[in-house]
Amino acid sequence: MDKPLAGRVAVVAGASRTIGWGSAVELAAAGAYVYAVGRTLSPGTGEAKGSLTETLADIRAAGGDGAAVACDCTDDAALGELFARVQAEKDRLDVLVNSVFSATTLAPTIGKRFWETPAGLWRDVVDVGAGSAYLASRRAAPLLMETARREGRTTLIVNVSGRAALKYRYNVVYGVGKAATERLTRDMALDLEGENVAVVSIWPNGAPKDPKETSRYSGRAATALAIDPDVASVSGRYFWSAELGEKHGFTDEFGNPHEVPALEDFFAR
16 A cells, blocks of 8 residues: 655644544554644543544554654643654654644534624634644644655645635634634644744535545545645645645545535525
8 A cells, every 4th residue: 555654754733523533543654653632531530532542543444654643732841752762762743734723612602792602712713623723733843844855855834724715604713713723734734934844724524525535535535635645735725625635636435526515506695
């Protein structure tokens, strides 16, 4: 089996479920050693189904390898320890995927106006989502730069964002969180110019048609970026997962391709 990422190392933040899980499994299947990171280590102990232990089992079932690391990605000191461990154990970092998000907190607030949502929603969406992406990227950047210099190859940060970065979706705070993440992508790419580290956003779940995009499909989008030798040329940009599927020729795990949506189709009001 082809392993285009053999010998490389990835950290996936938010790997216990959904797109973080899918990214961890797909990066590992492509040959990367994956540090699967999140708060929920064991099954049945988190706010939703999924755990790092289960993710690691899925990684190994896909023919990959990695480690499950319990870490609160909003805790800068804990992230410092995580990346110190990666450096001590592997002395390299090729890919960081930022996919931390509290979907269970968001769900009851969908469709509510900003004064109807709890004050804590800001913390749960903006601080946990965009904030953790900033903190993890800040800690990862030195090792990503060092690896890029030593290997003569572009390393990568992937941020999971979405169409709410541009237009209203779900509620005000959700849009602010996605817009903040998108701005992180664009501005971190500027700071990293000349360092051979690319930063790219992926937008999942584009066309609202069957079959629905799977988490592993989005994971394949992140993996395609990690494999692409020309990823530096798209640093600072965002892509629908389906755009990357069309460009790189991948389907979901069931063999289904997905259509690239038109942005304006989603926001008529």
